Amino acid sequence: MSTILITGANRSLGYExxxxxxxxxxDVxxxxxxxARGRAAAEALGARFVQLDVTSDDSVAAAxxxxxxLDVLINNAGIPGEFVALSEVTVEHLRPVFEVNAFGPVRVLQAFRPLLEQSSNPVVVNVSSGMGSIGVTSDPDRVESGMHNLSYSPSKTALNMLTTQWAKAYPGMRINAVDPGYTATDINNHSGPQTVEEGTDAIVELAQIGPDGPTGEFRDRHGLVPW
Known part of the structure; x- marks a missing residue:
């Protein structure tokens, strides 16, 4: 049994x-x-609750x-941001998205690193997106190639690079990124064709790998995803 922390776990992919x-x-x-929402979710699940705002140093330190x-950290908290015409995007549109999707995982992993390093099998799963893959978004056969934005996708691209850098910096940990795929969740008004269970397949799999498992990879439920 592992002790696992999931950020943003009160709904959707995190909850499942x-x-x-x-x-x-x-032990989750x-x-x-x-x-209020976190405690309600934890009670319904039979989990433990910790208040955690990934944009706050004080909140993360208290957590x-x-x-x-801790054995396993799942950096799941994320926001889509405001999707506006590219010609109208300003830095202020990007700032809150990067604060949660990229800076949040940095804040959380670095703070929890001492606990993870005490584990015999420390694992980190960063929940990214195919929207952050340069390979996927450049493939005209993929639906992601037609979804243009300057905030959500770049924030997930940053998370992918953070994943590869952490994997090299902390070889004693297994650190990977996951693309849940186009899943029906609150973030897309439940428009995705995948079920929430299918969307969590790769997250659940990588959260349970052993010391000989992969590290520095980007995967979905079907296998490797291009960076």
């Missing part, structure tokens, strides 16, 4: 990931910015003290 990992016998912490020990 928590449900499946609890079902698999793990539901991290959520909103205390480290509350959790105490």
């Amino acid at each position: 990931t928590a449900r499946r990992l609890i079902e698999a016998g793990h 912490w539901v991290g959520a910015r909103d205390e 480290v003290q509350t959790v105490g020990s």
Whole structure:
């Protein structure tokens, strides 16, 4: 059994990931910015709750003290941002998206690193997106190639690079990125063709790898995803 922390776990992919990992016998912490929603989700799941705002140093530091020990960190919290015409995008449109999707995982992983390093099998899963893959978004046969934005996609591209750099910097950990795929969740008004269970397949798989598992990879439920 592993002790697992999932950020943004009170709904959608985070909630389903928590449900499946609890079902698999793990001890799961539901991290959520909103205390009422987070506590309600944790109670429904049979998980533990920790208040965690990935944009706040103080909140993350307090969460480290509350959790105490950790084997697996799943950086799931993310926001789509405001989708506006590219000609109208300003830095202020990018700032909140990068704060959650890229700076948030940096803040959380670096703060929880001392706990992870005490584990015999430390694992990190960064929930990215095919929208952040240069290879995928450049492929005219992929639906992602027709979705143009200057905030969400670049923030996930940044998370992908962070993943590869962390994997090299911390060889004692297994650190990977996941593309859940186009999944029906709150972030897209449930328009995706995949179920939330299918969207969490790769997250759940990589959260449970052993010390001989992959690191520095970008994967979805079908296998490797191009960077």
